[in-house]
Amino acid sequence: MTPALAIIFGVVVLAAGVGIWAGRRLPMNLENWTVGGRRFGLLLLWFLMAGEVYTTFTFLGASGWAYSRGAPTYYVMIYGTLAYAISFFLLPEIWRRGKRFGLHTQPDFFVQTFGSRALGVFVALVGVASLLPYLQLQLAGLGLIVEVASAGAVGAGVAIPAAFVLTCAFVFTSGLRGSAWVAIIKDVLMIAAVGIVGIGVPAIHFGGLGPMFKTLAARAPQHLVFPGSTASMGVAWVMSTVLLTGAGFYMWPHMFASAYSARSDSVIRRNAIIMPFYQLPILLVLGVGLTAFLVLPGLANGDMAFLTLVQKTYPAWFLGFVGAAGAVTAMVPASVLVLTASTLIAKNIYRAGFRPGASEQSVLRLSRAMVVVVMAAALVFALVFPNALVNLLLLGYDGVSQFFPAVVLSLVWKRTTKAGAFAGMAAGIGVAAVLVFGKRDPLWGLNAGFIALGVNAAVTVAVSLMSKRRSAHA
């Protein structure tokens, strides 16, 4: 066994062990499993949310985009910051409703707010359809990272099933608390890896980040301002994209569950205050991609820029360390995604749609069984069609973003009706799907999902005004 392989193996097994340990002596009921008993303090919530936000996309995708597209990648730093500002005002109210009515999931919120079980089933179906490709992407990213980091010794066909078993194990035993504890390991490793590589790579090749930018500004100045090396990602695209993704950020079903896990609304507000700091290391990730642009021109796949540059710059054992950080970086979001998708299927689709009388314990049993089923579905996709779902992932973000108008309006405008919410979301998802699959994205220089969001909000308000006021539920 090479040192690189030993490091990857050791870290991944240790992380899963911590995840399983986190759930010891915790009586497992739906409340503890799905939202960690609503007992997370500031530190654990921060690790969990940061753990979900920094996915393999951040590692490979952002550096890959910086490599192949340049400036448009800056949007990654912006949209998270907008999302945290929104969350400062929005999440405490969502949390208070969750606490008051014992909500576990995002569809629970819709059922409670609009008094409609059918709306809950609809939201759950959109949620699961959006979560699956996201999960598949995590597994595919993990396979890629481990394969490169182990110098081909462990192929994706071995790494992905191994991560599958370990992740299922700690999700099954510990629920969300397991993910939060593994996220601690993940965040520390990830920041260390990004810090070392992000400072080291430009320093070794150019003598620092500043000189690297100077070289780049002389050689390819257009790469550093919008639209970078793209034709369609100008300032209007960046502005509409950050508004769309900033709005959609906390509309992911798993982010609702994380919000519910907080001990108090004050913990949520303080978390929102410090979260933007977590966006700053992305600057270093961009720097790695831009360094690769200068040092390694002509890579066929931009997503390989980060790993290839590390491979060229550092000894093999260090690549193992980056691989280990990358593997855990995939496992944490994967665990939260699979946990959420399973709960949505068991509680909000199966029970709400077919077995209204099912007990909490039987919902928990079914959720835990669904963990294996959902993971297996994502595994098959990741192994058989590694690229087929990329389009669906883009649509996934467009899809969950369409929850935003209904959620916000329901909190600030008492006239919002369930008919309005349903019509708005359906219209938004329809417009997004037509534009994205019809290859009309971006349209008029704007992100298609943003246009869909505007249609959605207008339809929600119009239909709400036309339909009957809901009975006082909130």
Place this chain on the structure above:
Amino acid sequence: MRKGRRRALLLGAVPFVTLVLALPFANRLRPTVLGLPFILFWIVLWVALTPLALFFADRLERRDRAVDREDEP
């Protein structure tokens, strides 16, 4: 809406003004600041200052809530 809440929302709008509305004016290579192209420096600056805006928004909202508690009989 309470005064504190209204001011807090204004502070919450800071990243939307600086990182969305102002982008067309900040989209330039020079001047280089701290070794970064201007647009990237601008983004990093306001990402780093947003926690400060939210911190003061939090203080304003807390003051509102403290007043609420004193009003209770």
